[in-house]
Amino acid sequence: MQMIPTREAYGEALVEIGEKNKKIIVLEADISKSTRTIYFAKKFPERFFNVGVAEQNEMAVAAGIAATGKIPFVSTYAVFASMRACEQVRTFIAYPRLNVKIAVSHGGLTAANDGVTHQATEDIGIMRTIPNMTIIMPADAVSTKKAVIASVEYEGPVYLRFTRDSVPVLYDEDLKFEIGKSIMLRQGFDATLIALGDMVSKALEAHNILKEEGIGVRVLDMHTVKPIDKEAVIKAAVETGAIVTVEDHNIINGLGGAVAEVIVENELVPVKRIGLQDTFAESGEYEKLLTKYKMNVVDIINAVKLVIGRKKYAKK
Amino acid sequence: MLKNEEIQHLKKVANQIRIDLIDMISYAQSGHPGGALSAVEIVTSLYFRVMNIKPSDPKWEDRDRFILSKGHACAVLYASLAEKGYFPKETLKTFRKFQSILQGHPDMRKTPGVEMNSGTLGNGISAGVGMSLGAKLSNKNLRVYVLLGCGELNEGVVWESAMAASHFKLDNMTAIVDFNKLQSDGEMEKIMNMNPLSAKWQAFGWHTIEVNGHNFEELILAFEEAKKIKGKPTAIIAHTIKGKGVSYMENKPQYHGTYKMSSEETRIALEDLTKERTVI
Amino acid sequence: MNIENREKLAKELEKKANELRIRIIQMIYEAKSGHPGGSLSIADIIAVLYFHFMRIDPKNPSWEDRDRFILSKGHTCPVWYVALAMRGFFPLEKLSTLRQINGILQGHPDMRKVPGIDMTTGSLGQGLSIGDGMALMGKLDKKNYKVYVVLGDGELNEGQIWEAAMLANKYKLDNLIAIVDYNKLQLDGPTEVVMPLEPLADKWRAFGWYVIEIDGHNILEIIEGIEEAHRVKNKPIVIIAHTIKGKCVSYMENECDWHGKAPNKEQFEIAIKELGGIKLCK
Numbered sequence: 001m002q003m004i005p006t007r008e009a010y011g012e013a014l015v016e017i018g019e020k021n022k023k024i025i026v027l028e029a030d031i032s033k034s035t036r037t038i039y040f041a042k043k044f045p046e047r048f049f050n051v052g053v054a055e056q057n058e059m060a061v062a063a064g065i066a067a068t069g070k071i072p073f074v075s076t077y078a079v080f081a082s083m084r085a086c087e088q089v090r091t092f093i094a095y096p097r098l099n100v101k102i103a104v105s106h107g108g109l110t111a112a113n114d115g116v117t118h119q120a121t122e123d124i125g126i127m128r129t130i131p132n133m134t135i136i137m138p139a140d141a142v143s144t145k146k147a148v149i150a151s152v153e154y155e156g157p158v159y160l161r162f163t164r165d166s167v168p169v170l171y172d173e174d175l176k177f178e179i180g181k182s183i184m185l186r187q188g189f190d191a192t193l194i195a196l197g198d199m200v201s202k203a204l205e206a207h208n209i210l211k212e213e214g215i216g217v218r219v220l221d222m223h224t225v226k227p228i229d230k231e232a233v234i235k236a237a238v239e240t241g242a243i244v245t246v247e248d249h250n251i252i253n254g255l256g257g258a259v260a261e262v263i264v265e266n267e268l269v270p271v272k273r274i275g276l277q278d279t280f281a282e283s284g285e286y287e288k289l290l291t292k293y294k295m296n297v298v299d300i301i302n303a304v305k306l307v308i309g310r311k312k313y314a315k316k
Numbered sequence: 317m318l319k320n321e322e323i324q325h326l327k328k329v330a331n332q333i334r335i336d337l338i339d340m341i342s343y344a345q346s347g348h349p350g351g352a353l354s355a356v357e358i359v360t361s362l363y364f365r366v367m368n369i370k371p372s373d374p375k376w377e378d379r380d381r382f383i384l385s386k387g388h389a390c391a392v393l394y395a396s397l398a399e400k401g402y403f404p405k406e407t408l409k410t411f412r413k414f415q416s417i418l419q420g421h422p423d424m425r426k427t428p429g430v431e432m433n434s435g436t437l438g439n440g441i442s443a444g445v446g447m448s449l450g451a452k453l454s455n456k457n458l459r460v461y462v463l464l465g466c467g468e469l470n471e472g473v474v475w476e477s478a479m480a481a482s483h484f485k486l487d488n489m490t491a492i493v494d495f496n497k498l499q500s501d502g503e504m505e506k507i508m509n510m511n512p513l514s515a516k517w518q519a520f521g522w523h524t525i526e527v528n529g530h531n532f533e534e535l536i537l538a539f540e541e542a543k544k545i546k547g548k549p550t551a552i553i554a555h556t557i558k559g560k561g562v563s564y565m566e567n568k569p570q571y572h573g574t575y576k577m578s579s580e581e582t583r584i585a586l587e588d589l590t591k592e593r594t595v596i
Numbered sequence: 597m598n599i600e601n602r603e604k605l606a607k608e609l610e611k612k613a614n615e616l617r618i619r620i621i622q623m624i625y626e627a628k629s630g631h632p633g634g635s636l637s638i639a640d641i642i643a644v645l646y647f648h649f650m651r652i653d654p655k656n657p658s659w660e661d662r663d664r665f666i667l668s669k670g671h672t673c674p675v676w677y678v679a680l681a682m683r684g685f686f687p688l689e690k691l692s693t694l695r696q697i698n699g700i701l702q703g704h705p706d707m708r709k710v711p712g713i714d715m716t717t718g719s720l721g722q723g724l725s726i727g728d729g730m731a732l733m734g735k736l737d738k739k740n741y742k743v744y745v746v747l748g749d750g751e752l753n754e755g756q757i758w759e760a761a762m763l764a765n766k767y768k769l770d771n772l773i774a775i776v777d778y779n780k781l782q783l784d785g786p787t788e789v790v791m792p793l794e795p796l797a798d799k800w801r802a803f804g805w806y807v808i809e810i811d812g813h814n815i816l817e818i819i820e821g822i823e824e825a826h827r828v829k830n831k832p833i834v835i836i837a838h839t840i841k842g843k844c845v846s847y848m849e850n851e852c853d854w855h856g857k858a859p860n861k862e863q864f865e866i867a868i869k870e871l872g873g874i875k876l877c878k
Binding site for chain 3: 470471472473475476508509510512515516518519520521
């Protein structure tokens, strides 16, 4: 299986779209090699602005640029975009609904060895609370390119979250990607795995193992955390009766939070959230971190069995 | 004035720290060599001559404080702390590994001798302002040293802190800029030019001293001068070379970031450093 | 322009500034809330910009080639609202809806609600970054427009101002003119007590800016300052305008207390009397 980091696909997508659309402007905060905006910088130096290590400035500059009718993509790491420059995003991008695309690398624990300072495990929660914000985390390289294109076609602020590490390519080029519309990757009726970003491929692994045990699990790629695909969540609740969410983020206010909110207000079924259990992680290899913090395939499988068990109990 | 043998001793220590940090980064297969190497003499001067510290008692109240605001360069800090005896040298091999006390960026709750978390740039100096204020309020004579990278000075919070330190007349505070003129994306002058750098600090109310950041005599004289300045904080602008001491890394921005060193690169680096040791 | 015409112009602009002040007091009085002090301190600067220099079209507020204005110290928007209404961007009657529910005139400026507002502001320290963005695009698109950013002195405490200052220097944004309303009072007291800014001109110079210092209440000096700014090439320009907070209303002058509160009826009447009477309002 082909493995590509979604940040890499983002860098390439920027060049492709920048070629066609002269309104695309890219802002960078001194980590262009890491966020992969360097490809755009080399191709379109006149439309690339490196603001130095100054993320707050970067966001507000983007607001000014958007106010002149351009479409700025602002890149840095997820931690800095969501936390250091949080107020700039809220007040100067989201509140005036400016057409700024915040495209960040190193979402979740993928900053791995760099440690907590560079791991973004609260960013979705922060962004989700801000009105007018759309939040997307694509699961692979193909959907990343489509997400970048969709975010350009969409007028308004978008937070695009990418991974540092390589993830398997899951989709064909003919994939239809629509903001706010989840993708059903596997059908099943015993439970549903709703997954985000690089965790989608983990959910697929869990699906395969469970299938051998005779458990049919639906897998949804919920690439848009906000606005969440309520219809698909409710349908999954009604048709499969149990849900497990899987994300590389704090379980509070991320994908799991968003799904749980839909469930509680519509169709009560057992839910289990896989993610960081409201703690900080640490330095270490990515896979080891996922295992230690109970976010790996085995944990997903256990969670599915747990919710299926609860489902039976609920029916009694 | 520094005696010749003292300088020789510091040079030897610095050389050992360089060897250790290359070993660490090579062993971890990740880490930031360039900015760690450029700061070796600065950190060595502080830990092995200037600072009043007790490695056997890392929490001693009256100790001088050191904050590595450019936290990504922590290999140099960890190597120095180990050399100083804060923890066994073998621990260096666990750098950046799963469950290690030596996190990818400094963690004060995990590593003895680390005074403040850092790693997201620009914030260490704010913490330094707080420590210096705290020391003044409790009438402690200790000094606070903050090491900043030059790319880091792009962060506005550095200038907020600079204003505050001057306002509160924090003469117990010394900021050192590891002025290697390379940032992650390339040459500082192209990415975000910080020149005229001394003029900036002066305009923000600081006493400034410019030195060669690889010359122990100049560094230590500057630290002594800073101790004598009253009523304002001091910024030491230390002109350095990124990757200093490893021939192929010197002045090359690509050795800034998380770098996987090949065994050949490690071999050459250690060869360079061993050669240097024989010269000392 | 010869000296005679220049003086004539200055007289006219002084009248405009006075009208701005009267309307500011009136609207804040009617709204029972708002920030008079910092609005009054920049009334003369706003008068010179909006009634002399700025190329804008009230009939077409989003005209692409317009000069941009950003009030980074967004809390002093009353003066901006009044100037826009006087220039015909919206009816003068709207001024009495300041800070009221369902009104377009929010407590801090909202670009989606008010024609002529080029950027939402209100949280301090950010206007210069936004100005950088607009000036960068002016250069990229080879447009001739200027970007004016009015900054408060207190907000220069925000590090982001210095991030923006560095960036403007990097890209040689000579189409960007920052004006510091240096009234030397911030919310908690005098700037020199809360967080000293001096040597302020040196700070800007050390960050690569061209510095002009003026008396921010002398219309002729303001005109000359902006003209000088227009002649500068390859550098961003900052005009440090020495001003008096609450200028022209005796009991508000240099009083921190009048940073953000409305006058009562008696105070309102005194202010209007000092400014030459309400007749200008209708």
